[in-house]
Amino acid sequence: xxxxxxxxxxxxxxxxxxxxxxxxDVKDAYTGQQLDIMKAAACTEGRFYNNLTRLEETxxxxxxxDYKKIGIAFCIGxxxxxxxxxxxxxxxxxxxxxxxxxxxxxxENLNLEQIKKGARETMCNPLMQxxxxxxxEVEFCITVGLCVGHDALFTGAATVPVSCLVAKDxxxxxxxxxxxxxxxxxxxxxxxxxxxx
Numbered sequence: 001x002x003x004x005x006x007x008x009x010x011x012x013x014x015x016x017x018x019x020x021x022x023x024x025d026v027k028d029a030y031t032g033q034q035l036d037i038m039k040a041a042a043c044t045e046g047r048f049y050n051n052l053t054r055l056e057e058t059x060x061x062x063x064x065x066d067y068k069k070i071g072i073a074f075c076i077g078x079x080x081x082x083x084x085x086x087x088x089x090x091x092x093x094x095x096x097x098x099x100x101x102x103x104x105x106x107x108e109n110l111n112l113e114q115i116k117k118g119a120r121e122t123m124c125n126p127l128m129q130x131x132x133x134x135x136x137e138v139e140f141c142i143t144v145g146l147c148v149g150h151d152a153l154f155t156g157a158a159t160v161p162v163s164c165l166v167a168k169d170x171x172x173x174x175x176x177x178x179x180x181x182x183x184x185x186x187x188x189x190x191x192x193x194x195x196x197x
Contacts, residue, residue, distance in 0.1 A: 037161060040064035055085065058165060059092060062140055071138035072097040073129040073154050075145035075168060082144050085165065096136045100124040100146060126150040130157035145174060 010016035030038050044061045052060065062070060070093045074082035082097055089095045107114050107123045114121045124147060133141055141158050143151055145168040155162045172178035172185075179185040186192045 033161075036065065054165060055088065058142060058163060059089060061163075062089075062093060065140065067093065067139040069094045069096070069136065069138040069140075071095075071133035071136065071141040071160075073100070073126070073133065073141060073143050073146060074098070075100045075124075075147065077168075077170075078145040078166060078174070081166065085142070085144060096133060096138055098129040098132050100126065100129065100150065102132065103128050124150045126154035127157050130154050130159075134159050 011018065040061055043064050044057050048057055048060060070089055072082055072086055072089075072095065074085075074097060076099050079099070082099075086095050086097050101122045102125050105123050105125060107121045110123060112123055126146060130141075130153075139160055141154075141160055141162045142165045143154060143162060144166045146154055147168055151164065151168075166174055167176050168174060169176040169178070179189060180191070183192065183196055186196065
């Protein structure tokens with residue numbers, strides 16, 4: 001599969017199927033909770049397309065799913081942002097938030113590489129973030145700026161659906177797409193557009 005390199009996009013424009021997956025295969029895949037999520041996602045897109053921020057869409061999606069308890073797994077570097085997100089969502093839901101540094105375990109306990117040698121550094125703890133939110137019986141989780149890899153661990157350990165609200169990018173103010181939007185970054189990354197100098 002090399003869909004990113006396709007220039008025709010006939011799947012979108014004409015309903016072309018480039019796979020051996022049938023309509024019946026797709027229908028069979030979406031049952032139960034997966035179908036409920038697909039329906040709520042389609043409603044969110046259809047009703048609010050290009051009118052709401054991702055934060056607002058997240059709230060509307062959760063309302064459509066009739067969720068009552070929402071979990072937020074956040075990076076300590078985005079503590080202020082997580083506080084504001086929690087305040088916004090708490091107007092509608094019961095919200096629990098867990099910081100990445102929960103449990104306060106030093107990196108040396110797992111023999112993890114440190115940013116500054118010789119200093120005490122607390123490890124990020126995505127597995128315990130997931131465990132603590134599970135214990136609160138949340139129905140949906142939102143990630144806010146978890147590190148690459150830590151986000152994968154959290155999502156894999158979560159027992160409920162997870163959506164990323166904020167993708168961490170310390171260099172580009174948490175806007176990872178800035179790297180492909182900026183011609184300077186494209187050049188640095190070795191992916192300039194064909195007609196770009």
